[in-house]
Amino acid sequence: QIVESGGGWVQPGGSLRLSCAVSGFSLESYHIVWFRQAPGKEREGVSCIRSRGSKIHFLEAVKDRFTISKDSDKNIVYLEMNDLKPEDTAVYYCAALWENYDCVESPDEYNRWGQGTQVVVSS
Numbered sequence: 001q002i003v004e005s006g007g008g009w010v011q012p013g014g015s016l017r018l019s020c021a022v023s024g025f026s027l028e029s030y031h032i033v034w035f036r037q038a039p040g041k042e043r044e045g046v047s048c049i050r051s052r053g054s055k056i057h058f059l060e061a062v063k064d065r066f067t068i069s070k071d072s073d074k075n076i077v078y079l080e081m082n083d084l085k086p087e088d089t090a091v092y093y094c095a096a097l098w099e100n101y102d103c104v105e106s107p108d109e110y111n112r113w114g115q116g117t118q119v120v121v122s123s
Contacts, residue, residue, distance in 0.1 A: 035094075
């Protein structure tokens, strides 16, 4: 199971920390990817943290503002989002991929998803 939380409303320039809590499998055997989907747009990959801890940033627009991390003891992956902009408004999702495969930014390759958490950036 994958459960995202931490979304909400924030003013431009603000920060949020999203959490992705997983159960039934270990973060030491699965990569976790954060995706987002804005209204009327396709789901896009944001960042991946591999089972062994290395990271990939898929989205150039956020790589200097968003940080992915994980606490394997708690089975939680975080997405720290700073200097948020209105264009960051989206539903943010977590997806898991068995470590035998590498992270990719296409959502079609993932079959374990959470329900998403809404982020609204607006003044």
